[in-house]
Amino acid sequence: MNNKMSVIGVPMDLGQSRRGVDMGPSAMRYAGAIEKLQSLKEDIHDLGDIAIERPDSQQEQDDTNLKNLPQVIKANEELASLVDGVIEKGRFPVILGGDHSIAIGSLAGISRHYNDLGVIWYDAHGDLNSGETSPSGNIHGMPLAVSLGIGHDKLINLHGDGPKIKAENIVIVGARSLDPGERELIRERGIKVFTMHEIDRMGMPKVMEETINYLKERTDGIHLSLDLDGLDPSEAPGVGTPVIGGMTYRESHLAMEMLAESGVITSAEFVEVNPILDEKNKTGEMAVGLMGSLFGEKLK
Numbered sequence: 326m327n328n329k330m331s332v333i334g335v336p337m338d339l340g341q342s343r344r345g346v347d348m349g350p351s352a353m354r355y356a357g358a359i360e361k362l363q364s365l366k367e368d369i370h371d372l373g374d375i376a377i378e379r380p381d382s383q384q385e386q387d388d389t390n391l392k393n394l395p396q397v398i399k400a401n402e403e404l405a406s407l408v409d410g411v412i413e414k415g416r417f418p419v420i421l422g423g424d425h426s427i428a429i430g431s432l433a434g435i436s437r438h439y440n441d442l443g444v445i446w447y448d449a450h451g452d453l454n455s456g457e458t459s460p461s462g463n464i465h466g467m468p469l470a471v472s473l474g475i476g477h478d479k480l481i482n483l484h485g486d487g488p489k490i491k492a493e494n495i496v497i498v499g500a501r502s503l504d505p506g507e508r509e510l511i512r513e514r515g516i517k518v519f520t521m522h523e524i525d526r527m528g529m530p531k532v533m534e535e536t537i538n539y540l541k542e543r544t545d546g547i548h549l550s551l552d553l554d555g556l557d558p559s560e561a562p563g564v565g566t567p568v569i570g571g572m573t574y575r576e577s578h579l580a581m582e583m584l585a586e587s588g589v590i591t592s593a594e595f596v597e598v599n600p601i602l603d604e605k606n607k608t609g610e611m612a613v614g615l616m617g618s619l620f621g622e623k624l625k
């Protein structure tokens with residue numbers, strides 16, 4: 326894995342309806358994210374946080390049901406250029422969210438550097454909705470669909486026209502809350518999903534082994550998009566859209582350690598940490614713990 330890393334914070338909560346996930350980067354920094362990275366890699370640049378526009382209360386709702394669309398676009402454009410520049414310089418981008426809508430910008434910036442970018446979507450959700458299928462209008466439920474070229478034009482064409490990734494290069498791990506439109510899309514496009522059912526049946530070691538082997542043979546880089554709500558809310562309560570029956574902290578560590586051993590991950594983001602809903606920053610600390618394992622921390 327690349328020893329030079331650049332960290333970008335994206336303090337944005339406008340892709341969903343519960344305030345507080347904008348403090349995610351602070352929560353992870355407070356829990357020692359930068360120090361953790363410095364202890365594992367030799368060259369860490371902290372690029373600080375992107376400036377986020379506040380929503381305008383006078384703003385007219387446009388013809389879509391997408392909440393805070395202009396601000397989400399603006400933040401993602403900025404993130405995409407930054408991430409693009411980081412990779413251009415030969416560095417590994419680590420993105421701290423923010424709600425999951427920021428994956429639109431991450432993937433737009435990263436995908437420019439790969440012909441077949443793979444994505445591991447570690448999440449309770451599929452985030453495969455569009456304006457038509459979304460039950461909420463929350464853009465954090467849409468980034469994977471947008472990156473496939475499904476959804477609002479301005480989101481799809483952000484930082485380069487058209488789709489950024491291919492359906493066959495995605496693996497979703499930990500899904501247990503999928504909307505009807507998302508299920509249909511998964512079926513239609515043949516997206517690989519390990520639901521909690523499969524994780525229970527096969528065990529995390531087999532799930533990660535299959536995930537890594539599947540993506541290794543068809544991609545030229547793999548982005549890990551880790552939504553903290555993939556973990557069970559009893560362990561990671563500081564998230565805006567908790568779903569019971571999730572992956573444990575131990576299983577998640579193992580998954581990160583297997584990714585570290587495989588050496589396949591070329592970029593990563595940690596999203597949806599909401600310190601307002603958390604218990605003494607437990608979820609922020611968990612995110613940093615998982616970062617450690619992903620980037621090669623070993624106890625002996």
Ligand SMILES: NC(=[NH2+])NCCC[C@H](N)C(=O)O
Binds near residue numbers: 450454504
């Ligand atoms: N990144 C997330 N936590 N996404 C949750 C999405 C929840 C639901 N599927 C929606 O579209 O609103």
Ligand SMILES: [Mn+2]
Binds near residue numbers: 425
């Ligand atoms: Mn998500």
Ligand SMILES: [Mn+2]
Binds near residue numbers: 448449450552566
């Ligand atoms: Mn989620």
